Amino acid sequence: MPVTQQNMLDAMDGVVMVLDAALRIKQVGEPNWVRFRDDNPPQDPTAFERSKGSVLDRPITDFFAGDAVRATFTNLFNSVLRGARPLVRIDYRCDAPTVRREMRLAVTPIASDGQMHHLLYQSITFRAQPRPAVALFGAAVTERDDDAILTLCAICARVAWPVGAPTGAREWIEPTEYYRRDGGDVAMISHGFCEACFARLKDED
Numbered sequence: 456m457p458v459t460q461q462n463m464l465d466a467m468d469g470v471v472m473v474l475d476a477a478l479r480i481k482q483v484g485e486p487n488w489v490r491f492r493d494d495n496p497p498q499d500p501t502a503f504e505r506s507k508g509s510v511l512d513r514p515i516t517d518f519f520a521g522d523a524v525r526a527t528f529t530n531l532f533n534s535v536l537r538g539a540r541p542l543v544r545i546d547y548r549c550d551a552p553t554v555r556r557e558m559r560l561a562v563t564p565i566a567s568d569g570q571m572h573h574l575l576y577q578s579i580t581f582r583a584q585p586r587p588a589v590a591l592f593g594a595a596v597t598e599r600d601d602d603a604i605l606t607l608c609a610i611c612a613r614v615a616w617p618v619g620a621p622t623g624a625r626e627w628i629e630p631t632e633y634y635r636r637d638g639g640d641v642a643m644i645s646h647g648f649c650e651a652c653f654a655r656l657k658d659e660d
């Protein structure tokens with residue numbers, strides 16, 4: 456029996472997807488997708504139900520929270536499609552309340568007929584350490600940027616402090632430090648980039 460593209464995706468490590476030129480999800484590596492979904496119940500169940508059927512044909516950026524995060528990743532992925540950069544490779548944190556997770560995202564072009572109409576999106580967990588619960592990682596994430604609520608860096612998972620302070624007047628602290636400074640419980644957080652991570656992403660450009 457010949458090896459199909461789906462067999463290959465199913466065999467690859469991490470959450471693996473094929474994106475088209477509009478960054479829509481066209482294929483998903485099945486076993487790891489199911490495992491990822493079951494390990495990570497949606498924090499906002501109304502935001503998206505993550506059955507395989509419900510993600511196909513949706514832009515991958517639908518699953519990124521925060522306007523700046525979406526715009527930056529869209530630019531990075533498009534630059535790979537244009538051939539302006541060979542790939543995107545980003546190490547980032549994606550914690551659950553009781554698990555510290557270090558992830559690596561790699562987005563590489565799939566060439567066919569000398570053209571790049573598709574991308575391979577692969578997100579691998581390379582370290583997962585259990586730890587005492589950090590509640591804010593269980594909070595729902597708003598889709599839009601919102602400086603008035605707790606903002607978490609989408610790359611390094613540090614928190615903008617003090618909450619609600621204008622850009623430039625805030626520092627980025629570890630989530631545990633947030634609680635040490637008597638940061639309160641939050642029902643909703645937003646995702647953005649700290650200055651250091653944003654500068655690193657721009658360098659990538």
Ligand SMILES: [Zn+2]
Nearest residue numbers: 608611649652
């Ligand atoms: Zn950061």
